[in-house]
Amino acid sequence: MKRFPLLIAIVVLLLSSCTTKGTFEVADKTFLLNGEPFVVKAAELHYPRIPKEYWEHRIQAAKALGMNTVCLYIFWNYHEPEEGKYDFSGQKDIAAFCKLVQKHGMYVIVRPGPYVCAEWEMGGLPWWLLKKKDIKLREQDSYYMERTKLFMNEIGKQLANQQITRGGNIIMVQVENEYGSFGTDKPYIAAIRDIVKDAGFNEVPLFQCDWNSNFENNALEDLTWTINFGTGANIDDQFRRLQELRPNTPLMCSEFWSGWFDHWGAKHETRSAEALVSGMKAMLDRNISFSLYMTHGGTSFGHWGGANFPNFSPTCTSYDYDAPIGESGNITPKYHEVRNLLKNYLPKGQTLPEIPDSIPTIHIPAFELTEVAPLFENLPEPKESATIKSMEFFDQGWGSILYRTQLNASDEEQTLLITEAHDWTQVFLDGEKIATLSRLKGEESVKLPPLKQGAQLDILVEAMGRMNFGKGIYDWKGITEKVEIQARNETKELKNWQVFNIPVDYNFAKNKKYKKEESVTKQAAYYKGSFTLDKVGDTFLNMTNWNKGMVWVNGYAIGRFWEIGPQQTLYMPGCWLKKGENEIIILEMASPLKSEIEGLRKPILDVQRGHGAYAHRKLGENLNLTNETPVYTGTFKPGNGWQHVKFGKTIDMRFFCIEALSSHGGDDYSAIAELELLGEDGKPVSRRHWKVMYADSEELNEANNIATNVFDLQESTFWHTNYSTTTPKYPHQLVINLGENKKITGFFYLPRMEANKTGMIKEYRVYGKMQTFRLK
Ligand code: GLA
Ligand code: CA
Numbered sequence: 001m002k003r004f005p006l007l008i009a010i011v012v013l014l015l016s017s018c019t020t021k022g023t024f025e026v027a028d029k030t031f032l033l034n035g036e037p038f039v040v041k042a043a044e045l046h047y048p049r050i051p052k053e054y055w056e057h058r059i060q061a062a063k064a065l066g067m068n069t070v071c072l073y074i075f076w077n078y079h080e081p082e083e084g085k086y087d088f089s090g091q092k093d094i095a096a097f098c099k100l101v102q103k104h105g106m107y108v109i110v111r112p113g114p115y116v117c118a119e120w121e122m123g124g125l126p127w128w129l130l131k132k133k134d135i136k137l138r139e140q141d142s143y144y145m146e147r148t149k150l151f152m153n154e155i156g157k158q159l160a161n162q163q164i165t166r167g168g169n170i171i172m173v174q175v176e177n178e179y180g181s182f183g184t185d186k187p188y189i190a191a192i193r194d195i196v197k198d199a200g201f202n203e204v205p206l207f208q209c210d211w212n213s214n215f216e217n218n219a220l221e222d223l224t225w226t227i228n229f230g231t232g233a234n235i236d237d238q239f240r241r242l243q244e245l246r247p248n249t250p251l252m253c254s255e256f257w258s259g260w261f262d263h264w265g266a267k268h269e270t271r272s273a274e275a276l277v278s279g280m281k282a283m284l285d286r287n288i289s290f291s292l293y294m295t296h297g298g299t300s301f302g303h304w305g306g307a308n309f310p311n312f313s314p315t316c317t318s319y320d321y322d323a324p325i326g327e328s329g330n331i332t333p334k335y336h337e338v339r340n341l342l343k344n345y346l347p348k349g350q351t352l353p354e355i356p357d358s359i360p361t362i363h364i365p366a367f368e369l370t371e372v373a374p375l376f377e378n379l380p381e382p383k384e385s386a387t388i389k390s391m392e393f394f395d396q397g398w399g400s401i402l403y404r405t406q407l408n409a410s411d412e413e414q415t416l417l418i419t420e421a422h423d424w425t426q427v428f429l430d431g432e433k434i435a436t437l438s439r440l441k442g443e444e445s446v447k448l449p450p451l452k453q454g455a456q457l458d459i460l461v462e463a464m465g466r467m468n469f470g471k472g473i474y475d476w477k478g479i480t481e482k483v484e485i486q487a488r489n490e491t492k493e494l495k496n497w498q499v500f501n502i503p504v505d506y507n508f509a510k511n512k513k514y515k516k517e518e519s520v521t522k523q524a525a526y527y528k529g530s531f532t533l534d535k536v537g538d539t540f541l542n543m544t545n546w547n548k549g550m551v552w553v554n555g556y557a558i559g560r561f562w563e564i565g566p567q568q569t570l571y572m573p574g575c576w577l578k579k580g581e582n583e584i585i586i587l588e589m590a591s592p593l594k595s596e597i598e599g600l601r602k603p604i605l606d607v608q609r610g611h612g613a614y615a616h617r618k619l620g621e622n623l624n625l626t627n628e629t630p631v632y633t634g635t636f637k638p639g640n641g642w643q644h645v646k647f648g649k650t651i652d653m654r655f656f657c658i659e660a661l662s663s664h665g666g667d668d669y670s671a672i673a674e675l676e677l678l679g680e681d682g683k684p685v686s687r688r689h690w691k692v693m694y695a696d697s698e699e700l701n702e703a704n705n706i707a708t709n710v711f712d713l714q715e716s717t718f719w720h721t722n723y724s725t726t727t728p729k730y731p732h733q734l735v736i737n738l739g740e741n742k743k744i745t746g747f748f749y750l751p752r753m754e755a756n757k758t759g760m761i762k763e764y765r766v767y768g769k770m771q772t773f774r775l776k
Helices: 004-018 052-065 094-103 127-131 142-162 186-198 235-245 273-285 333-345 506-510 707-711
Strands: 024-026 031-033 036-038 041-044 069-073 107-111 170-174 206-210 224-230 252-257 289-293 364-368 371-374 383-385 400-407 414-422 424-429 432-438 445-448 455-462 478-486 491-493 497-502 525-533 539-542 548-553 556-562 569-572 580-588 596-600 632-635 643-660 674-678 691-695 732-750 763-769
Touching (some): 107 142, 186 206, 273 289, 414 424, 432 445, 707 732
Parallel strands (some): 041 289, 170 206, 224 252
Antiparallel strands (some): 364 596, 414 445, 525 580, 548 580, 643 732, 691 732
């Protein structure tokens, strides 16, 4: 009893020492951490993209790189898979993640959305919001705002106590995300700010991030403003406008893009280490804070990868991002270059910790998956529906959906028209596959042979990630409108469907009637097999025998694969493998070459198959402008940044062509980062229905410089004419089908972002007309 007071004293001392309270403030041209000037050097890491078992490894690698902070998004749909059911356990335990960061003496910046973009399914918004057909996302829709508030309060319960003022390590919290590339709506941003504050985040600075070209549109007086841009950008240019408006604000690049993400079917993206290091150095020398997006990208496991907008292009499972810490936590050459820089900017007396050891890798010899469960023999109970509806209205979020109906007899050839199938569709007639339609290519119709009465039509639609950018966030899956049959004299909508929901859950996959098969089936099927390990380690599942689908190992959803690449292997974390027997299930939507798989020691992220499918010019095709009259002829200024051009008249057009005639650098190339066409009100018109009809040349081998980059809303991506296989000379032409009739008065042009590079267009001509341009 006598020792009791002493015990209490010790306990009190211990408690107070592990909850040292601190402060983080925005002051005159600097941030202050506990009253001292502080430059944020943040590593962007995403907890769902790293197996929990490896969180600490990646945090240590970020620390040894020279970072003092971890910046993270919170992914709403990851925590609220069903309306009102929140999950913060295990892999989703964000408080545990932040505490682990604190254990290593680092701070945390939280970006709780509600929208996060991040190449994540629907930009982090839960799919079930789409069950309200007329919902307005990222606007003051009452239901959307109510759900946002409830979610944010849950985040508050998890993390508000982790603010630095309460002894935790959270120093800043972001409000919304890059709203400027979505719209202009200050009242909405103010409402989200209040929701974030009401959730308890009112003791550390709140900030907004945007691009330098649009941050003013939604900037609130009481928030800190930060700018996002990528490797290669000119640092002074990026902050010029911000410094004019707020000469005393501390500067921060809240996303400095170290690399970029990959799209299925397009070239693997990389960015040079040299440009990255020189940009970081420029910022450090000016005491500019930054977050390196990504420092370690990791993997969009399972079905979590998103898709880009407006040209629907789903993102790969690997989120390697060409970041300094590779997808599997491997230390890359880029890492060493960044580390060599950052070691010169440490607080006095500090040195960098050792780089943590890499996780060992293993090779798994090829083995066969011997059990098969064909999808059509394993369908769930159907639902009846008179009309077509998207999968959300059958209460399904992810996976595939099968629509079945019977057709009337016909002895003429007819056309089946599907409006719109999201995203990868196979059409079967009496069980035989007759077509595959890909949303990537805008395919939507199928020729039907003569039919006998009651022929069975099956339309199997596989959903890929929901678009995570711009207005693309309204991305209902399955068939969104209708299915019609076009005969010579009439077009009829098909009715009375049986609908089968095929979710992408492990539980759904494992309970199938598997049977031993000698040969592979020609149609969608689940394949099951097992392999035995005497030691575990990271490995890369080689999917080159397989076509398209999803993999589960020991119940973990590993991710999507697709033969078109550029990703050909799937990262298989060793921590999810075990000594002894391991189970693997593959849902193959088409048909494998052979049902064999192996584990490699190195990933294959850069092999495209079916190459050239995305080029916007067919072999031998040429644009014929000889009888066309330009609506405008001009000369662009040299240098970076947006340029505005007014025609001085209004042109009716559905087809727009820019013909580049020469370059500022005297090189043979043309490049354009973004193009906006202006309506009669002088404002950009919607680019929603735009399609590239023709580009005389594109660089698709060395880089993903596809022509659609001119309207992907990303200032850092651009169209560039080919330099790897041919070097076509000027003139260069790009034709865009606007998809609707427009009255156009001018355009905005953004050259590529980096200084002193090729493809800076000088003289040009513009054409615009209602009819299509002639190709010969
Ligand atoms: C923007 C978004 C991020 C991410 C990057 C591209 O900056 O804010 O979420 O999508 O683009 O990787
Ligand atoms: Ca672009």
